[in-house]
Amino acid sequence: xxxxxxxxxxxxxxxxxxxxxxxxxxxxxxxxxxxxxxxxxxxxxxxxxxxxxxxxxxxxxxxxxxxxxxxxxxxxxxxxxxxxxxxxxxxxxxxxxxxxxxxxxxxxxxxxxxxxxxxxxxxxxxxxxxxxxxxxxxxxxxxxxxxxxxxxxxxxxxxxxxxxxxxxxxxxxxxxxxxxxxxxxxxxxxxxxxxxxxxxxxxxxxxx
Numbered sequence: 001x002x003x004x005x006x007x008x009x010x011x012x013x014x015x016x017x018x019x020x021x022x023x024x025x026x027x028x029x030x031x032x033x034x035x036x037x038x039x040x041x042x043x044x045x046x047x048x049x050x051x052x053x054x055x056x057x058x059x060x061x062x063x064x065x066x067x068x069x070x071x072x073x074x075x076x077x078x079x080x081x082x083x084x085x086x087x088x089x090x091x092x093x094x095x096x097x098x099x100x101x102x103x104x105x106x107x108x109x110x111x112x113x114x115x116x117x118x119x120x121x122x123x124x125x126x127x128x129x130x131x132x133x134x135x136x137x138x139x140x141x142x143x144x145x146x147x148x149x150x151x152x153x154x155x156x157x158x159x160x161x162x163x164x165x166x167x168x169x170x171x172x173x174x175x176x177x178x179x180x181x182x183x184x185x186x187x188x189x190x191x192x193x194x195x196x197x198x199x200x201x202x203x204x205x206x207x208x
Contacts, residue, residue, distance in 0.1 A: 002160055003049075005075045007031045007056065008082030010041035012137035013151055017079065020156045022047040029072060031065070031082070033057075056082045063201055077159045080111045110193065112171065112180060117190040119169030121207055126163040129184075130155055133175030150174045 004021055008014040010032035018028045022045065030051040032038040038051045052072065054065030069075070111129060118127035132151035134144045154174035158166055166172075171180040183189050194205045 001025050001027060002076040003027045003029075003074070004077045004079065004159055005029045005031070005052070005069055005073075006079040006081055008080075009045070010037045012139060013132055013135065013148070013155070014079070014081040015041065015045060016148070016152045017081070017155045017159070018045050018048065020152055021159060024156075024160070026160065029069075029075070033082075059201060063203065066203075079155060079159055080114075081155070110197075112184045113190055113193045116169050116184055117194055117205075120187065120190065121205070123168070126166060126168045128158060128166060128168060128170045128172060129180065130158055130172040131174065131178040133173065133178065146175045 002021075004026055006014050006018050006028060009018045009028075009030040014031075018030060022028050027049045028045075028047075030038070030041050030045060030048050032041050032051060032053055033055040035053055038053050042048055042051055050072070052065055052068050054061040054068070056062050056065070069078075115127045115129040118125060132155060133146035134140050135146040135148040135151050136142060136144045137148070140146070151174040154172060158172060171178075171184075198204045
């Protein structure tokens, strides 16, 4: 049994993956951006081990969420999945960034860079990126052509598969069609990214 933390698991793909992993006997901690959504998530996902609260469009709340996750850890697997529906109204975050852009555009790009950087710095840790594809969730919308079940299966498999099977520093596509931008594998860009993260958050990347 693995201990797993899934961001953005109050709804959509994250919630489906949480249910799948719990049904397989794993201990899953959920995440929601507000207390009210947290209550709804726990009700919708019976068997969850707990829930952590934090709005990932806010740097301060994200930092606090990470601290709470560290207190509740260690986790065998962390799945960075958070996103918001594309129909949400335009909102500027406390950090001056449009909310939808911050969560749905900046965050996925940074997740790929982070996954590859972690794989390089921590060879003993399996760190990969995965694209679930354009699937029918609040984020994807009703017209999304991708197979939602394939997305759930792929993310769930990566969460628990043996490192010899999935490796590290890889990019997976649930729908079999996405290519990662070559810049994501550029070590200089990865290091620049880590430096910017440190400047913004005040948290340095641990090298051991």
